[in-house]
Amino acid sequence: MALATRIEPSILHKLAKYAPESENSVWADLRAKSLKELNSTAFPHRKIEEWIFTDLRPIVRTDFVPLEEAGTFPATDIEKYFIPESDRSRLVFINGKFHEKYSSIGGLGKGVTVGNLADHSDEEEVQKYLNNLVNYEDDVFVQYNALMFEDGAYIHLEKGAKAEAPIQVLNLYTDAKNPFVATPRMLVVSEEESDVTIIEDHIGLGENRYMTIPVCEVKVKESAHIHHVRIQRDSIDAIHVSRPIAYVEKNSEYHSYTITLGAKLTRNEPRVIQEDEEVDFTLDGLVLIDGEQIADTHSVMDHRFSHADSHQLHKVVVNGKAHSIFNGKIFVRRDAQKIDSFQENRNLLLSDDGLVNTKPQLEIFADDVLCSHGATIGQLDPEEVFYLQSRGMTEEKAKEVLTYAFALETIENVKVESVHKLLIDEVYRYTKANSESKVTV
Amino acid sequence: MLEIKDLHVEVEGEGIEILKGVNLTVNKGEIHAIMGPNGSGKSTLAKIVAGHPEYEVSKGDIMYNGESILEMDPDERAHAGVFLAFQYPVEVPGVTNNTLLRESYNTIAASRGREELDPLEFDDYLRDKLELVDMNPDFLERSVNAGFSGGEKKRNEIFQMAVLEPTLSLLDETDSGLDIDALRIVADGINKLHGEDDAVVLITHYQRLLNYIVPDHVHVMIGGKIVKSGGKELAIELEEKGYDWLETHATVNGEAK
Numbered sequence: 065m066a067l068a069t070r071i072e073p074s075i076l077h078k079l080a081k082y083a084p085e086s087e088n089s090v091w092a093d094l095r096a097k098s099l100k101e102l103n104s105t106a107f108p109h110r111k112i113e114e115w116i117f118t119d120l121r122p123i124v125r126t127d128f129v130p131l132e133e134a135g136t137f138p139a140t141d142i143e144k145y146f147i148p149e150s151d152r153s154r155l156v157f158i159n160g161k162f163h164e165k166y167s168s169i170g171g172l173g174k175g176v177t178v179g180n181l182a183d184h185s186d187e188e189e190v191q192k193y194l195n196n197l198v199n200y201e202d203d204v205f206v207q208y209n210a211l212m213f214e215d216g217a218y219i220h221l222e223k224g225a226k227a228e229a230p231i232q233v234l235n236l237y238t239d240a241k242n243p244f245v246a247t248p249r250m251l252v253v254s255e256e257e258s259d260v261t262i263i264e265d266h267i268g269l270g271e272n273r274y275m276t277i278p279v280c281e282v283k284v285k286e287s288a289h290i291h292h293v294r295i296q297r298d299s300i301d302a303i304h305v306s307r308p309i310a311y312v313e314k315n316s317e318y319h320s321y322t323i324t325l326g327a328k329l330t331r332n333e334p335r336v337i338q339e340d341e342e343v344d345f346t347l348d349g350l351v352l353i354d355g356e357q358i359a360d361t362h363s364v365m366d367h368r369f370s371h372a373d374s375h376q377l378h379k380v381v382v383n384g385k386a387h388s389i390f391n392g393k394i395f396v397r398r399d400a401q402k403i404d405s406f407q408e409n410r411n412l413l414l415s416d417d418g419l420v421n422t423k424p425q426l427e428i429f430a431d432d433v434l435c436s437h438g439a440t441i442g443q444l445d446p447e448e449v450f451y452l453q454s455r456g457m458t459e460e461k462a463k464e465v466l467t468y469a470f471a472l473e474t475i476e477n478v479k480v481e482s483v484h485k486l487l488i489d490e491v492y493r494y495t496k497a498n499s500e501s502k503v504t505v
Numbered sequence: 506m507l508e509i510k511d512l513h514v515e516v517e518g519e520g521i522e523i524l525k526g527v528n529l530t531v532n533k534g535e536i537h538a539i540m541g542p543n544g545s546g547k548s549t550l551a552k553i554v555a556g557h558p559e560y561e562v563s564k565g566d567i568m569y570n571g572e573s574i575l576e577m578d579p580d581e582r583a584h585a586g587v588f589l590a591f592q593y594p595v596e597v598p599g600v601t602n603n604t605l606l607r608e609s610y611n612t613i614a615a616s617r618g619r620e621e622l623d624p625l626e627f628d629d630y631l632r633d634k635l636e637l638v639d640m641n642p643d644f645l646e647r648s649v650n651a652g653f654s655g656g657e658k659k660r661n662e663i664f665q666m667a668v669l670e671p672t673l674s675l676l677d678e679t680d681s682g683l684d685i686d687a688l689r690i691v692a693d694g695i696n697k698l699h700g701e702d703d704a705v706v707l708i709t710h711y712q713r714l715l716n717y718i719v720p721d722h723v724h725v726m727i728g729g730k731i732v733k734s735g736g737k738e739l740a741i742e743l744e745e746k747g748y749d750w751l752e753t754h755a756t757v758n759g760e761a762k
């Protein structure tokens with residue numbers, strides 16, 4: 065690091081000069097540090113093991129401009145994305161900027177603080193955790209986000225606090241004349257025995273190219289519970305590079321469900337790090353892609369102590385020329401005994417031109433461990449299709465029903481009713497669109 | 506109703522001939538039983554009538570209500586009233602029995618120009634049908650056949666038949682796997698469903714089933730052909746003598762391999 069070899073400046077390096085000024089010393093220090101790191105870190109390319117399958121051309125070949133020069137169009141009709149359960153527990157960000165006007169935070173009960181990070185920068189937890197939980201090494205995306213973000217979602221639960229409603233963190237991206245980069249940020253600190261459900265939603269309002277780089281840090285303290293649903297409905301030409309990381313303390317539970325529907329290129333790197341014994345965590349994913357979409361999930365479940373139950377079901381449906389990549393790392397450190405870890409990546413390939421790369425990666429250094437893992441790539445079972453057809457369903461309908469059934473399993477556990485319903489509708493729309501595109505071909 | 510003429514069937518794309526000239530006529534109101542040794546082609550015959558894409562007709566024809574159905578998709582055949590109870594019912598995880606039946610019932614109803622039933626009416630309708638085969642309503646909310654015991658799957662097939670009210674039912678070894686009481690219940694159900702406007706083809710290995718469901722005709726299939734047909738006494742004769750005596754018969758009359 066000392067001998068900083070000259071690096072080829074990427075678009076992120078070039079945009080770094082537009083970093084905002086900050087009067088606030090916490091932000092200023094963070095920016096200075098991030099800028100230094102960014103300037104000595106190279107943009108990834110496909111010769112690096114971790115990026116070997118991922119086509120980065122959509123990023124590299126786009127002339128992103130600073131948000132101010134993007135010529136953004138106003139966000140209209142956004143109320144339809146509000147979930148009713150979060151009527152009084154909602155934060156709205158448009159292109160990464162906080163919009164108080166659309167937000168509403170009155171309905172959470174005692175001990176719950178929800179708001180814009182920028183307004184909470186002097187709080188102890190913010191100073192302690194912000195940017196200190198992300199452990200992505202030499203990662204230009206995290207560095208860029210840390211350099212650029214001004215606003216962000218801040219969720220804090222005091223000891224024993226139970227959020228009375230699910231919190232919706234709604235990230236909207238507007239249509240624009242030129243491609244821009246947004247850097248949403250999120251920090252969640254859930255103190256002992258607290259409980260909260262978070263719905264993190266990313267929605268593209270147009271069909272334009274933009275890049276969003278959400279970074280989310282979550283701290284789940286002793287005996288706290290977090291249910292975290294992440295829905296990615298970015299514009300069909302967007303780029304979504306996200307780094308959500310959670311630290312789980314003794315007796316805590318963290319369950320996350322990531323649903324990937326939009327974006328031309330998605331690179332999602334969820335991580336869960338165990339910090340003490342007796343934890344229970346989930347890192348499920350559902351990816352539904354079509355056309356020329358690329359969706360890449362590189363996850364880490366890091367078991368560092370004994371007695372953990374971890375679960376990862378990652379289901380993918382690929383149609384058209386879409387490309388799915390999955391790399392699921394499971395680490396079990398030397399003294400982490402009695403780990404019960406489940407990982408399964410199931411891929412349903414609906415077209416001849418779709419592509420799936422999957423690589424479960426287990427690195428286990430303890431001996432009393434139960435790790436089951438598997439990866440399958442398959443088409444719809446012709447016997448199942450025939451069975452349904454023999455009961456009167458058309459071939460298209462049978463395939464639709466089977467695809468729908470395949471996808472549904474991963475969202476069954478989403479416990480906010482309207483979100484569960486919304487996801488069912490999304491799955492339905494996807495399978496429907498598929499069978500219709502098949503009919504017309 | 507069903508007229509199968511000199512039917513030769515191969516495995517699609519592999520040129521392995523399984524059915525080697527089957528002739529069979531089934532009229533309205535009749536019950537036929539097909540018996541025969543393992544691997545003789547009974548299931549293949551049932552599946553090709555239902556339109557299974559794995560098999561290909563290389564010669565001959567299948568006429569249903571006077572028209573060839575060879576060009577019809579499996580769902581179109583189902584709409585026309587053909588029903589196959591599978592020897593090995595397929596598990597369909599994630600699709601509940603209820604969803605399957607509602608979808609099936611309504612598409613078939615629509616294609617026959619009948620009224621679709623709204624969810625409440627459909628529930629009532631299902632309840633009657635459940636009673637017919639003495640099935641627990643809990644099965645409605647379970648994924649189709651997933652984790653069902655062997656006997657439960659068979660009973661579920663007949664439940665589906667009861668709901669869809671086909672005109673030609675091909676029941677492939679529905680009796681295998683059923684316990685003694687279940688066999689009686691399911692057989693009673695089939696008898697109640699059968700009337701003078703529909704026909705049933707039973708494939709079975711056991712004469713016992715035919716005590717409950719009395720066939721008008723019994724056929725013996727060996728080596729991809731029907732080598733003998735007769736009345737219900739033929740089943741009793743087979744139970745006593747096995748197939749050996751017919752196999753020689755088949756080799757003498759047919760072209761032995």
Ligand SMILES: Nc1ncnc2c1ncn2[C@@H]1O[C@H](COP(=O)(O)OP(=O)(O)OP(=O)(O)O)[C@@H](O)[C@H]1O
Nearest residue numbers: 516521523542543544545546547548549550559592
């Ligand atoms: N897809 C296939 N590929 C190759 N051979 C096949 C295929 N399907 C059926 N066969 C063969 O065709 C023959 C007839 O099979 P079929 O299942 O029709 O027999 P069956 O009379 O129903 O037997 P059983 O009484 O055991 O159910 C068997 O030898 C079987 O192995």
Ligand SMILES: [Mg+2]
Nearest residue numbers: 547548549592
């Ligand atoms: Mg058979």
